[in-house]
Amino acid sequence: MSGISRSQSVPTRNALPPRELLDDLCSRFVLNCPKEDLQSFERILFLIECAHWFYEDNAMEQNPSLKSLSLREFTSLMFQSCAALRPYIAHIDDIYKDFTSYKVRVPVTGAIILDESYERCLLVKGWKAGASWSFPRGKKAKDEEDHMCAIREVLEETGFDISKLLNVDHNIEVTVGQQRVRLYIIGGVKEDTVFAPQTKKEISEITWHRVDDLPPTNFEASSRGPNGMKYFMVGPFIRPLKAWIQENCPPLTTNGEASVKGSSTCVWKAKSSSPSSGSGSGINSLIENIHSMESHPSKGAVLSDDFPGKSFRNFRFDSKYILQLIDDTISSQ
Structure with missing residues (x-):
């Protein structure tokens, strides 16, 4: 054969x-x-x-x-x-x-999900090759309230419903360029919680990251950590997040168990991810024809x-x- x-x-x-x-x-x-x-x-x-x-x-x-x-x-x-x-x-x-x-001017909302030790936060990685890590978040729909957008986007990207845990007063808001970004802080989530995105080809990995390992920035949306990982819309939130944790973190009951774990723990990963979209000669030719139409x-x-x-x-x-x-x-x- x-x-x-x-x-x-x-x-x-x-x-x-x-x-x-x-x-x-x-x-x-x-x-x-x-x-x-x-x-x-x-x-x-x-x-x-x-x-x-x-x-x-x-x-x-x-x-x-x-x-x-x-x-x-x-x-x-x-x-x-x-x-x-x-x-x-x-x-x-x-x-x-x-x-x-x-x-880039449409407001964005989402959530910073912290584990029970308040030492780790949940980050998601985009689908395409070379994608960055970010907090689960997304753009507001027309007439949508900030916290409802956050509930919807987090559910889509992680499969986790934060609606019963969300306190509208516990949030951090920054403006990067012309875009307002508000993230609600959700503390005390169990590390063995099952996460999985509800959308196709948007998220390739969901992982717990130590807050102390994430590089803080002022107004730069993109950054890289010491491990070479790329982060997007993470750095501007790190300093105010640490201040919030210091003020709101409950006494640890895990006897330091969380502090001895590795720097990150993957909780969901796609079997395969899609390469970034390319431009073939056929589509380029078609677009050139469109551009060359009478103006x-x-x-x-x-x-x-x-x-x-x-x-x-x-x-x-x-x-x-x-x-x-x-x-x-x-x-x-």
């Missing part, structure tokens, strides 16, 4: 998503969402980001030939596929830049330098036009 070569047994992930799949994702995540979520490109791109997660987590699993795409690449394909967004393709660079600028505005992309409340540089966001096209599309289905 002849052996199967690696090229035959392992499918090559280089196929772009077909039009039918893009249309389905557009229908699920954009066309059928509440109209208030279609009032700005910031909200629309958050919807496209959800579609991108679904594509990476589910569509690629069902079709091993599909190529992993960055959010920027996926956004270009969605704009080309969706009739309501197609008139804005010529402005996609500005739209995406403004979206990324907007994202004059078509119907729905109205030039305006002073449209109030919008950050885009050279055109107006016409929500009425987009909503009308979406209604027409849904009616024709």
